[in-house]
Structure formats: C-alpha cells, structure tokens
Amino acid sequence: MERWQTIIEPFRIHSVEPIRMTTRDERLRAIDAAGLNLFNLHADDVLVDLLTDSGTGAMSRDQWAAVQHGDESYAGSPSWYIFLAAVQELFPFRHVIPTHQGRAAEKILFSVIGGPGKVIPNNTHFDTTRANVEATGAEAVDLVIEEGRHPEVEHPFKGNMDLARLEDFLAARGADVPAVFVTITNNSGGGQPVSLENLRGVRALCDRFGVPLFLDACRFAENAWFIKLREPGQAARSVPEIVREIASLADGMTMSAKKDGLANIGGWLAMRDDALAERCRNLLILTEGFPTYGGLAGRDLEAIAQGLREVVDEDYLRYRIRSTAYLGDALAADGIPVVRPIGGHAVYLDARALLPQIPPLQYPGQALAVALYVEGGIRGCEIGTVMFGRHPDGSETPAAMDLVRLAIPRRTYTQSHVDYVIEVVRFVAKRAADLHGLRIVDEPAALRHFTARFAPVG
Numbered sequence: 001m002e003r004w005q006t007i008i009e010p011f012r013i014h015s016v017e018p019i020r021m022t023t024r025d026e027r028l029r030a031i032d033a034a035g036l037n038l039f040n041l042h043a044d045d046v047l048v049d050l051l052t053d054s055g056t057g058a059m060s061r062d063q064w065a066a067v068q069h070g071d072e073s074y075a076g077s078p079s080w081y082i083f084l085a086a087v088q089e090l091f092p093f094r095h096v097i098p099t100h101q102g103r104a105a106e107k108i109l110f111s112v113i114g115g116p117g118k119v120i121p122n123n124t125h126f127d128t129t130r131a132n133v134e135a136t137g138a139e140a141v142d143l144v145i146e147e148g149r150h151p152e153v154e155h156p157f158k159g160n161m162d163l164a165r166l167e168d169f170l171a172a173r174g175a176d177v178p179a180v181f182v183t184i185t186n187n188s189g190g191g192q193p194v195s196l197e198n199l200r201g202v203r204a205l206c207d208r209f210g211v212p213l214f215l216d217a218c219r220f221a222e223n224a225w226f227i228k229l230r231e232p233g234q235a236a237r238s239v240p241e242i243v244r245e246i247a248s249l250a251d252g253m254t255m256s257a258k259k260d261g262l263a264n265i266g267g268w269l270a271m272r273d274d275a276l277a278e279r280c281r282n283l284l285i286l287t288e289g290f291p292t293y294g295g296l297a298g299r300d301l302e303a304i305a306q307g308l309r310e311v312v313d314e315d316y317l318r319y320r321i322r323s324t325a326y327l328g329d330a331l332a333a334d335g336i337p338v339v340r341p342i343g344g345h346a347v348y349l350d351a352r353a354l355l356p357q358i359p360p361l362q363y364p365g366q367a368l369a370v371a372l373y374v375e376g377g378i379r380g381c382e383i384g385t386v387m388f389g390r391h392p393d394g395s396e397t398p399a400a401m402d403l404v405r406l407a408i409p410r411r412t413y414t415q416s417h418v419d420y421v422i423e424v425v426r427f428v429a430k431r432a433a434d435l436h437g438l439r440i441v442d443e444p445a446a447l448r449h450f451t452a453r454f455a456p457v458g
C-alpha cells in the first residue's frame with residue numbers, strides 16, 4: 001500500500017500554452033455561428049478542450065529531443081528503423097506499415113479485405129472504422145457483451161466481445177468474415193477495457209473458424225493497465241509483457257499513434273501475413289508514401305518511438321487512469337449519470353438519462369454538449385444518435401446510447417482544470433430540465449457529426 005493517497009502528475013510543466021478566457025455571451029455567439037456544432041468552433045473560443053484525446057496530448061522533453069533527431073531521407077531513414085524497433089518491441093508483427101493516422105491504416109486494410117458481401121465483427125466499431133468498412137460496401141457488426149450496452153452496469157471488462165454471439169455469428173457467416181476486430185479499449189462503448197481471457201476466447205474462435213484476428217489498438221497501454229489492475233493473476237506482470245501477450249493473440253493491428261503513441265500525428269498497420277502486407281504496401285505507396293515513412297515525416301516517426309517507451313511507464317499509467325477516474329467519480333458522487341466504471345481516456349455522461357425530456361432523435365447528447373460549452377467553455381463530444389443514428393440506406397434510428405464524451409488529453413490539463421469541469425457539469429446537470437432538443441438543418445452523407453448544422457426544435 002502506498003503511504004500517500006494523492007497520485008501526483010509524474011512530470012513538471014516545461015512549456016505552457018495560454019488559454020484565452022471568454023464570457024458566456026461570447027460563447028453564445030460563437031456556438032450560434034458554428035451551427036450548434038462544436039467541431040465548427042475556433043479552438044481559441046474553447047476554455048477546456050475535451051473534444052478528443054487524439055493528437056491533443058503534450059509531448060515530453062525527450063520526444064521533442066527525438067524530433068530534432070528526425071532524419072528526412074526519403075527511403076530507409078534511420079528514424080524509420082528507430083520507429084520500427086519501438087513498435088516491434090511491443091507488437092512483434094513482421095510487417096509494420098506506417099500511416100499518417102489510424103483511419104489511413106483502416107482505409108488501406110479494408111480496401112484490401114472488405115468489399116460487398118463481406119462483414120467485419122468488432123466489439124464496437126469506432127466511427128471512422130465503421131465508415132471505412134462501409135465505404136467498401138462491407139457491413140460492420142458490433143458484438144460487445146450485453147453489459148457493455150448499459151451505461152450504469154458495472155463490469156471490470158465491459159469492452160469484452162460477446163463470445164457466444166461471435167461463435168453463432170461465425171458459424172452462420174464465417175465465410176464472409178475477412179477478419180474479426182477487437183477494439184482496445186472500446187472507445188465507443190465508454191473507453192472500456194477487454195480482458196486477456198476474453199481475447200484468448202476470441203482467438204480460439206478465430207482459430208476454429210479459420211479467420212484472422214486484428215486489434216484496433218489505439219489505447220493499448222490503458223487497456224493493459226486495466227488488465228494489470230483488474231484481471232486475476234496479472235498484477236505482478238509488467239505492462240510491456242501484458243502488451244506483448246495481447247499482440248501474440250492477434251494476426252495484425254491498426255493503430256492511431258495520436259492516442260497511446262503520445263504523439264500529435266501518426267499511426268500504423270501491422271500484420272504477420274506476407275501476401276496481405278504486400279497488397280497493403282502497394283496501396284500505401286499510392287495514397288500515403290514510401291513504406292519507410294508512410295504518411296509521416298522522419299521527426300514524427302521518432303516522436304512516436306519515444307512516446308511508445310513513455311506510455312507503458314507505470315507511474316504515467318497510474319496517474320493517467322486515476323486522473324480520468326477523479327473526474328468521473330466526482331460527477332457520479334453527485335448523482336450525475338455517467339458510464340460505469342470510468343473508462344481509461346474519457347468520462348462519458350449519459351445524456352439520455354440526464355435529459356429524459358429530449359427524445360433520442362432530438363439529440364440529447366448534442367443538446368448537453370452545447371450547454372456545457374455555453375455555460376463553461378468546455379468542449380465535449382456527442383457519441384450517440386448524431387454520430388451513429390444515420391445509416392447507409394438513409395434511414396435514421398436512435399443509437400444504442402446517447403452519451404457526451406469528455407475526453408482527457410494526455411499530460412495536458414491539471415487538477416484545477418478538472419475541478420473547474422466538475423463545477424460546470426454540476427451546474428448544467430442541476431438545470432437539465434430546462435434544456436431543449438435539436439434538429440439537423442444540414443448534414444453530409446456520411447460521418448455527419450463532423451459538419452452537420454443544428455437548430456433548436458420548435
């Protein structure tokens with residue numbers, strides 16, 4: 001047992017970025033001009049930006065030093081070999097294909113393995129993953145355990161795949177499945193981890209049906225930390241050891257280094273299969289770049305390599321997971337409905353529960369996100385019917401949940417920023433009954449949440 005209760009940030013601040021203070025009136029004008037869509041705001045008009053934990057973290061002194069070490073040779077850069085070694089130290093896949101971010105890896109992989117008639121099971125597809133599957137004409141199916149569909153239900157590994165449903169699914173449609181995916185942690189389901197035991201179960205099913213297993217591994221270090229904390233028999237293992245076991249269970253991965261790469265840009269696609277890798281590399285050259293840099297500069301490759309060494313540090317992970325829980329636990333203690341247990345990278349407010357007067361097709365998550373911005377300048381992100389309600393055939397149905405995600409950028413905000421967020425969310429939650437629904441006045445064909453414009457209902 002540690003002697004002290006307070007888990008401090010295991011770093012000091014070395015360089016600061018100013019935050020421009022705004023008034024409620026200024027924010028009302030800004031959100032009105034943005035069509036009530038927080039993606040359309042000028043970031044200078046945001047006080048605490050919890051839109052995403054993707055690419056928004058602070059790099060370390062050693063990462064900035066690594067940037068200086070970057071070598072920009074077109075082919076065979078030393079920075080590429082440093083990147084490759086750092087990736088393979090944790091994920092020893094034979095083929096590593098660098099991309100400019102996670103969705104570029106998805107686009108390449110699904111262009112090769114997807115297509116009409118194909119179907120990809122996942123615990124829960126993230127929005128870009130689903131969109132990249134569907135863009136090829138393939139189908140994306142979510143098979144997370146039942147507990148993972150209910151915000152208030154406690155479960156240590158709420159991101160787990162429902163093995164019984166996956167088994168039935170593979171028995172019925174195995175021939176159409178080019179790969180099974182598991183997302184660690186399960187972002188769209190609340191940043192919830194997947195256990196090693198569950199991954200072993202998925203592996204066994206994939207072996208039985210002869211289907212490869214891929215990881216969407218954006219938050220692999222946070223997932224491994226939860227395994228160390230929560231899974232019987234794992235407490236004494238190091239985080240890299242757990243990560244290597246996770247990798248050993250899979251045939252390949254997609255990765256956004258903007259999350260647990262601790263970098264501002266980057267990603268990769270990795271796999272064991274030689275023939276698949278060759279087809280992916282050919283597409284890479286077409287759309288991203290030469291195989292030793294992909295969509296990245298040598299300096300980015302170096303920043304990621306150093307980030308991968310830092311992200312598995314236990315002092316970092318202890319602070320990281322604790323600081324997310326600090327926000328979530330404070331809100332839950334106040335009776336504000338949040339997804340339980342608190343996830344790794346974000347706290348998810350249950351807007352459907354908090355705003356029962358707003359039906360799902362009037363977007364309670366969007367209404368709550370707008371209110372948090374107007375009152376306190378906090379930018380969260382709707383993860384609900386705006387993001388997932390529109391289907392490729394043009395129909396619209398309520399998403400499984402209507403959440404507002406408050407994602408915590410890595411190593412960026414201090415405890416007083418978080419205390420401020422707690423105060424603002426409490427204020428808005430007390431007045432939840434006064435909030436009204438929204439309607440969409442303009443939307444694109446796919447990924448509408450990024451650019452749709454809204455107006456109040458009535």
Ligand code: F0G
Nearest residue numbers: 052054101102103126128187216218256
């Ligand atoms: N998979 C998951 C689980 C993700 O969370 C993301 C991105 C991606 C794939 C795509 O990676 O952004 O590098 O292209 N999630 C960010 C978020 C955008 O806010 O959760 P990318």
